[in-house]
Amino acid sequence: SAVISQKPSRDICQRGTSLTIQCQVDSQVTMMFWYRQQPGQSLTLIATANQGSEATYESGFVIDKFPISRPNLTFSTLTVSNMSPEDSSIYLCSVATAGSGYGYTFGSGTRLTVV
């Protein structure tokens, strides 16, 4: 299965600022997924990122707030913009290897606290 390096592992940020989270995969993958996990909750999909096209956002998430870049088949970034305390969550990237039949691999997560 793929190995994902996610950075940073955690950060404490001031409200109104932005944070960019990076995910590097050790193999080429078509789609990368970005999830949010709010305190005490399960995971919610933010968007799906394909290389060479705009990300597809889920209901409740918008590009201005969560811009995503996917410059190649091994790398993606998620930016959390104009942060507020409500953005305090764990953010995770994920890939599916060899199609979904081979399961999903997740990054180690970014624990974001907005003060």
Add this chain to the structure above:
Amino acid sequence: KQEVTQIPAALSVPEGENLVLNCSFTDSAIYNLQWFRQDPGKGLTSLLLIQSSQREQTSGRLNASLDKSSGRSTLYIAASQPGDSATYLCAVPTNFGNEKLTFGTGTRLTIIP
């Protein structure tokens, strides 16, 4: 819309006991189901992946079963250890052929030494 439920939400057992975690899903048209482990504040570690054509998968002390027709999966942990303490999540593809995942609510497991 696929919905995934996990029962119980929390479970505490003495070390050495065997235990079962449950996962149910509403749409049985899935092609796989995956169990993950999450330590506090961390990412997800894949434990077991069961394809729709399989009834169970085993890895060490872990055994996962899948009954598509009834929309259920179980994760059996044998001879539990304190290091097994974590939150366990099950997930299925949101729509058949769609690669998005729908996650269960999780079971927070505590193994008491």
